[in-house]
Amino acid sequence: MPEIIILACVALFVAFRLYAVLGRRTGHEQPIVKPADMQQAPLIARPQIEQQPAAKAEPMGAVAAMIDPQALDGVRQIVAADPHFDVATFLDGARSAYRMTLEAFWRGDEAELRKLVDDEVYDAFAESIAARKAAGETLENKLVSIERSMIDHAGMGGQMAIVTVRFDADIAAVTRDAEGHVVAGSLSDAVQTHDLWTFSRHVKADDPNWILIETDEAA
Structure with missing residues (x-):
């Protein structure tokens, strides 16, 4: 696991959008978490994406391939x-955060999610988990691979650095009802997903960590 880790990576309509990680193709929803105020987004004491100098500079061509x-x-x-x-x-940290956050959500592990995401993202995730539990459904999902991750948007909002990462991934997804019957998806047929996750950090803060402030489905 890279030494920089995200342990961070409102209505019912918002909660339902979370399942876009699995894709509407599988019948799941995904909540979109609206970005926090970029001028006032809080930095949380727990570690998220910790930005430190790389041990070795990447060649310019390699770096350019990572950025739209x-x-x-x-x-x-x-x-x-x-x-x-x-x-x-x-x-590297963003990819780890993507996997860890999805797996915690699929398990319905709210305690783990609390460590991985900020309060606003957590509230949306928790609402989706509650709706799933109320329906008596469980998820058996697997992140098969992250085919590509690249910076899709970036910039400064005041003193806040804002970076949106596009993830193109293959996810195998199954939804089971209370009796254990498969009601959607297949573990033998991975679904291609395209997601945009946005991270933010105050560049003048002593805390080097980034926080996840928004998730969305890429076009």
């Missing part, structure tokens, strides 16, 4: 505000 061209100027803004920002190191 439209995000290059935004990444430059972040580097200007925080010279320690490293793209490869950041994306």
